Amino acid sequence: MAQSLIVLVTCSSVAEARLIANSVVESRLAACTNLLPGVVESVYRWQGRVEKARERLLVIKTTRRSFPPLRDSIRRMHSYQVPEIIAFPISAGLPTYLRWIEDSVSSRRKGRR
Numbered sequence: 001m002a003q004s005l006i007v008l009v010t011c012s013s014v015a016e017a018r019l020i021a022n023s024v025v026e027s028r029l030a031a032c033t034n035l036l037p038g039v040v041e042s043v044y045r046w047q048g049r050v051e052k053a054r055e056r057l058l059v060i061k062t063t064r065r066s067f068p069p070l071r072d073s074i075r076r077m078h079s080y081q082v083p084e085i086i087a088f089p090i091s092a093g094l095p096t097y098l099r100w101i102e103d104s105v106s107s108r109r110k111g112r113r
Contacts, residue, residue, distance in 0.1 A: 001095075001098060001099060001102060002063040002064065002065055002102045002106070003063060003064040003089055003090075004061065004062070004063055004064075004089070004090040004093065004098050004101045004102065005061070005062050005063060005064055005067055005087045005088065005089055005090060006059060006060070006061060006087065006088045006090060007030075007058075007059075007060040007061075007062060007067070007070065007085065007086065007087045007088075008057065008058070008059060008060075008084065008085075008086050008087075008088075009057070009058040009060065009074055009078075009083065009084060009085050010040060010042060010055040010056070010057055010058075010083070010084045011055060011056045011057075011058060011078070011079075012053075012055060012056075012079050012080065013056065014035070014056055016056075016077075016078070016079055017035045017056040017057075017058050018035065019077060020033075020058060020074055020077050020078065021033035021035055021058055021060075023073065023077060024060060024062075024070055024073060024074065027073065028066075028104065028105050029062060029066050029069055029070040029073055029105065030060045030061060030062045030066070030070060030104075030105065031061045031062065031100060031101040031102075031103075031104035031105055032060070032061045032101070032104070033058055033059065033060045033061075034058070034059040034060075035056060035057075035058055036056070036057045036058075036059065039054045039055065039056065040054070040055045040056065040057045041053075041054060042054075042055050061090075061101050062087075062101065062105055063101060063102055063105050063106075064089075065105075066105045067087055071085050
């Protein structure tokens with residue numbers, strides 16, 4: 001079974017988050033996205049200053065193999081110069097769910113052969 005990942009992406013708006021969420025699932029770069037309700041209050045350092053922003057958080061499920069094209073796709077759609085795109089390995093989970101993640105993104109690769 002392929003290594004599954006959780007990818008976190010903060011977005012500037014609900015519209016941007018929905019655009020990214022729909023696009024990465026439709027293109028089979030992700031099995032599932034969750035747009036968390038409410039606003040994330042972010043405090044961060046940018047260009048030497050402490051900044052604050054109200055953002056939306058996407059939680060994306062994918063595989064390690066699909067991460068590079070997923071990352072590149074998000075960067076093309078994202079409004080930030082340096083978007084937060086970070087991935088964590090899923091160390092354990094329901095085997096049928098993890099297989100579903102793999103199957104949901106692997107169809108993209110099969111169609112290219």
